[in-house]
Amino acid sequence: MSRVYHGSCHCGAVRFEAELDLASGTGRCNCSICRKLRFWGAMAKPDTFRLISGEDALADYQFNTQSTHNLFCRHCGVHSFHRGYVEQIGGAFLSANLACLDDASDEEWAAAPVRYSDGRDNNWWNAPAITSYL
Template sequence: MIRIHQGSCHCGAVRYEAELDLASGTGRCNCSICRKLRFWGAMARPETFRVLSGEDALTDYQFGTHSAHNLFCRHCGVHAFHRGYVEAVGGAYVAINVACLDDVSDEEWASAPVGYADGRANNWRETPAVTRYL
């Protein structure tokens, strides 16, 4: 069920809301940044995402193809969401860090399906051979 979720970074400087359906699936990836951050994402369309406060506290990190803005709070360092554009995933997107949602119960987190992407091999539609560490 789609509902508006509230999220934030650790210190609370960055706050946002996004329309998400966690039951429709979340994702983990083995690309270099997702693996190091242990980023657990849920995709949102840009028009269903709103920064409520702290846009000025965000720092942008880009690498490789510069297709993603790996945003993080300059105060606490938490990556609450990333923005990007990748044609293979439908164009513009916002990847919400599910772990930064403030209004999700432990039961909702545990029941959210998790899909895996082999970003390390740039094979986004395939599951990596090993996923346990993700």
């Protein structure tokens, strides 16, 4: 079931709210940035996301195809969300970092299904052979 979650970076400079349905699935992948960040995301359409504060605290990192803005707080370094445009997944998207949701319960996190993607080998629609480290 979809509901509005509130999230923030570690220092609280960046605050957001997003309508997410954790029960419909979350994602982890082994691409170079998600693996290093251990990013655990839930996808949302941009119109269901609202940045409450901290636009001026966000720094942007892009690489490779430049299709995703890997945003992070310039004060504490936390990646609260990423946004971008990838035609293959429906165009404009936002991925909220579940670790930054302030009002998700331990039970919601534990029950959220995880879909694994093999981003390292650009095999996004399939899980990598080993997922236990993700």
